[in-house]
Each structure stands twice: as structure tokens, then as C-alpha cells.
Amino acid sequence: MGSLAALFRRELSLAWGRGGGALLALSFYAGIATLLTFGMGAAPEPMKAVATGTSWVALALAALLSLERLFERDYEDGALDLLSLGGPALESVCFVKCFAQWLSTAAPLALAAPVAAVAMRADPSLVIPTFAAALVGGLGFSFTGGIGAALSLGSKRGGVLIAVIVLPLFAPPVIFGAGGLAALSEGLPWESAFAFLGAYCMAAVALGPFAMAAAVRNALS
Amino acid sequence: MIAQLTIEDLSLTRGDRLLFEGLSFAMGKGEAVALVGANGAGKTSLLRCVAGFIRPAAGDVGFGDLDPDEARRLGLHFLGHQDGLKGGRSARDELAFQVEWTGGSSANLAAVVERLGLSPLLDLEVRKLSAGQRRRLALARLIAAPRTLWLLDEPMAPLDMARRALFGELMAEHISGGGMILAAVHDPLPIKTRNVEVG
Incomplete structure (x- = not known):
């Protein structure tokens, strides 16, 4: 466990240090x-209707932006060789990297999401649900995004390839997250949308690391 | 711990190109083997295959009765052309991470910093170091985290004369302590080695 904690600290310092993706x-x-x-435009009513949905689309795009750094730099400078020869299995390495990505990038984005939604005239009562949904949805973005990042390793223009692979995987969190918030604001039943959001993100957390590790092994060979 | 490395009838391909076939040799504790051969003969690929990155086209790499995956993750150091050091972090942070990741202790680390003369570098960012300084930083994990088998790809290339001698001493100590070294080289290593021709 000690070495995974060391990896976690390293990932956080890379994300927030020079050239890291979190602030970006x-x-x-x-x-x-x-x-x-x-x-x-300035008309408040149409804007209010799409505010939460729009803030989710922006969230998905911002989550996409930092994915290229998740594996590509470690691949280019040989650090992935070292990471696959430590005590912990490569699956654990992928899990820790995505979890750190979530904490360093998706969690600050989740804090910013309600601000953006309210700026787009969303109802202030949606602040806390928006934050919570973005936090959970961020797990899905980080762990499905990691699969795209690992699959695109070694290709030139990896960033564009990641977007093509990952955007379809981002659709369910956007649909369930924004849909649940819209239902909540209109007083409709919202529980099932959030249950699906949670289930999708948990599945991504559970299965993503295995897919990532397989893709990373393939890239290293 | 790894007590034996057996390469049996090994063939490696990269894409459609056959690098070599039918390579067999074995090494045990306290042995150093130098892989020699022309550029592109497959020395680096052989090291990456032993480290488990490349799957052989035919043949087998064995570590005695150990599970190969476990033997690799706990029993060998791989030092390739790239050192995996992060340019934006301080040498101290990167050194501590590499040593902890490969299972070394901080007491060992302090001794190695002393031995390799790394203390003046510790506060610098890695991107400000020269190739030779980076290599010395990467060598530290070999000493601070004891693992039996060292896989080295041209380990001497960026080092100056004094550091080559020092690294020679470290390799000799590793071998006399029952370690194993498998290195791809063009210039002979400053220790007694058995040569294996690749390609």
C-alpha cells in the first residue's frame, strides 16, 4: 500500500505542478x-431551461482536455516501464492514476459546475445537486476517459483520438446527470436518473482499470 | 527471489521483421551476461522481453520455479534508454518515488545519495539536469531497492569516466552479493562478463 500512496502523491503533484492539467x-x-x-443570448427563460444541460456538456469537454496527460507523458519518458515493474499490479496503477485524476481535476470542476449553472440562470436550489452529480459524474469521466487515454497511447495526435473514443462513453453520464437535474428543477421524479448515473460511474470504476491495464500492456510491447 | 534466468529457444519479431530466433542461454546468481550485437540486432527487445513488455514469437523466458509475473514485479530492475524521471519535479521527489516504488527503504536511499554524490542535485528540477546526472539519479534505485536481476540497456553511455568506475564497483558488489546482471552493451563493462551474441 505504501508504494500506491507514493504513486497517488506523485500523480497529484504532477496534476497541480508545472505543466499539469488541473488548472488548465x-x-x-x-x-x-x-x-x-x-x-x-440574453433571454433568461430559454437559457434557464438549458442551463444545467449546458453546464454538463462543458463539464464533459473540460474533463476530456486533461486526459491526454494521464498516460501519454509516462509513456513517452519511460515512466510506464517503471510503473509496470513496481510491486503493485498494473490494474492498481491505473486505478490510482484515474482516482488522482478525479480528485485533482474532476473535483475542482464539480465545484465550478454549480457556479457556471447559476451564471446560466439555473435555479439556485440546484447548486448542491449539481455539485453532487458533477462529482459522481466526474468519476465516470475519469475512469472511462482513462480507457480512451490508454487505447490511444503511442499514436500521433492522440488527443483527437481520445476524444473520438471517449465522447460516446461520456454520453450516459451527461444524459443521466443533466436529465436528473432537469427533472429535479421541474419537480418531476429524478431518483432513477441519478441511480443510473451512479451505476454507470461505479461500473466504470470497477471495470475501467482492467481495460486500461490491457491497453497499456499492449502499448508497451 | 530470482535465482535463475533461462532463455529457451527464443524468437523475437517486431512487426513483420524477425530479429533473431533460437536464442538460448541461462544464468544464475552471481553472474553477469553482456548482450553484444550490431545496432538493430534485438538487444533492447530481448531486455524488454525478459522484463515482460514484449511477448516472444516463440520460445520461453523462465525464472526458475517462480511465477514470471511476480518475479518481474518484485525481482528485477529495468533501466532502459529512458529513465522515467519527471522534468517538472525536483530530483529529491523523483528519487524518493522511484526508490519507494521499487521497494527500497529511506535508510538505503540516504546511503546511496552519499555514495553516488547526488546531494548537490537534490533540490534541482529534473529538467535542469544533464543526461549523465539523470542517469546517476536513475541508478540510485538499483542500489537503494535490492532486487536480484538488473536489466541494463547501455548503462554506461551518458556517464563520465569517474562515474563509470564507480558504477563498475557497484556492479561488482551486486554480483559478489549473489546478484545477476544482463546488459546490452557496445563497450565492454568494467566487470567480468560472459558475452552472448544476439542476432
Whole structure:
């Protein structure tokens, strides 16, 4: 366990240190949420209707942005060789990397999501549900995104390839997350949408590391 | 712990190209083997195959009666052309991580820092180090985390004369302590080795 804790600390320091992706994703999210607000014009009513949905789309795009760093840099500088020859199995390495990605990138994004939603005229009563849903959805983004990041290892223009692989996998969290929030704001039953969001993200956490480890082994060979 | 490495009738291919076939040799504790051969003969690929990264086209790599996966994760060090050090982190952080990751202790680490003369480098960012300094930093994990089998790919290349001599001493100590070294080289190593021709 000690070495996995060391890996976790390393991942956090890489995400928040020089050239890390966490701040970049957060700034990108702020930028895209602002652009979407401008693009929809000033009329409050139509904007209010799509506010939570739009903030989720921005969230998915911002989560996508930092995925390229998840494995690609370790692959290029040989660190993945070292990581696959430590005591813990490669599956655990992938789990820790995605969990650190979630904590360093998706959690700050989840804090920013309610701010963006309210700026887009979402009802203030949605602040806490938006935060909670974005936090859970972020797990799905990090762990399904990791699969795309691992599969695209070694290809040039990996970032574009990651987007093509991963965006379909991002659809369920966006549908269930934004759908649940929309139902909540209209006073409709919302529980099942959030249950599906949670189930999808838990499945991604449970199965993602195995897919990632297989893809990483393939890239190293 | 690894007590034996057996390469049996091994063939390696990269893409459609056959690198070599029918390579067999064995080594036990206290032995050093130098892999020699022309550029592109497959020395690096053989090391990566022993480390478990590349699957052989035919033949087998065995570690006595140990489970190969476990033997690799707990019993060998792989030092390739790339050192896996992160440019944006301090040498101290990276050194501590590499040593802890491969199972070394912090007491060992302090002794190795002393032996390899790394203390002036510790506060620098890795990207500010020269190739030779980075290599010395990467060598530290070999000493601080005791593992039997060292797989080395041109380990001497970036080192200066004084450090080559020092690394020679470290390799000799490893061998006399029952360790094993399998190295791809062009220049002979400063220790007694058995040569195996690849390709």
C-alpha cells in the first residue's frame, strides 16, 4: 500500500505542478461556460431551461482536455516501464492514476459546475445537486476517459483520438446527470436518473482499470 | 527471489521483421551476461522481453520455479534508454518515488545519495539536469531497492569516466552479493562478463 500512496502523491503533484492539467481544465471550463452563455443570448427563460444541460456538456469537454496527460507523458519518458515493474499490479496503477485524476481535476470542476449553472440562470436550489452529480459524474469521466487515454497511447495526435473514443462513453453520464437535474428543477421524479448515473460511474470504476491495464500492456510491447 | 534466468529457444519479431530466433542461454546468481550485437540486432527487445513488455514469437523466458509475473514485479530492475524521471519535479521527489516504488527503504536511499554524490542535485528540477546526472539519479534505485536481476540497456553511455568506475564497483558488489546482471552493451563493462551474441 505504501508504494500506491507514493504513486497517488506523485500523480497529484504532477496534476497541480508545472505543466499539469488541473488548472488548465478549470480555466477551459470557465472559458467554455462563458462562451456558451454568450452564444445563447440574453433571454433568461430559454437559457434557464438549458442551463444545467449546458453546464454538463462543458463539464464533459473540460474533463476530456486533461486526459491526454494521464498516460501519454509516462509513456513517452519511460515512466510506464517503471510503473509496470513496481510491486503493485498494473490494474492498481491505473486505478490510482484515474482516482488522482478525479480528485485533482474532476473535483475542482464539480465545484465550478454549480457556479457556471447559476451564471446560466439555473435555479439556485440546484447548486448542491449539481455539485453532487458533477462529482459522481466526474468519476465516470475519469475512469472511462482513462480507457480512451490508454487505447490511444503511442499514436500521433492522440488527443483527437481520445476524444473520438471517449465522447460516446461520456454520453450516459451527461444524459443521466443533466436529465436528473432537469427533472429535479421541474419537480418531476429524478431518483432513477441519478441511480443510473451512479451505476454507470461505479461500473466504470470497477471495470475501467482492467481495460486500461490491457491497453497499456499492449502499448508497451 | 530470482535465482535463475533461462532463455529457451527464443524468437523475437517486431512487426513483420524477425530479429533473431533460437536464442538460448541461462544464468544464475552471481553472474553477469553482456548482450553484444550490431545496432538493430534485438538487444533492447530481448531486455524488454525478459522484463515482460514484449511477448516472444516463440520460445520461453523462465525464472526458475517462480511465477514470471511476480518475479518481474518484485525481482528485477529495468533501466532502459529512458529513465522515467519527471522534468517538472525536483530530483529529491523523483528519487524518493522511484526508490519507494521499487521497494527500497529511506535508510538505503540516504546511503546511496552519499555514495553516488547526488546531494548537490537534490533540490534541482529534473529538467535542469544533464543526461549523465539523470542517469546517476536513475541508478540510485538499483542500489537503494535490492532486487536480484538488473536489466541494463547501455548503462554506461551518458556517464563520465569517474562515474563509470564507480558504477563498475557497484556492479561488482551486486554480483559478489549473489546478484545477476544482463546488459546490452557496445563497450565492454568494467566487470567480468560472459558475452552472448544476439542476432
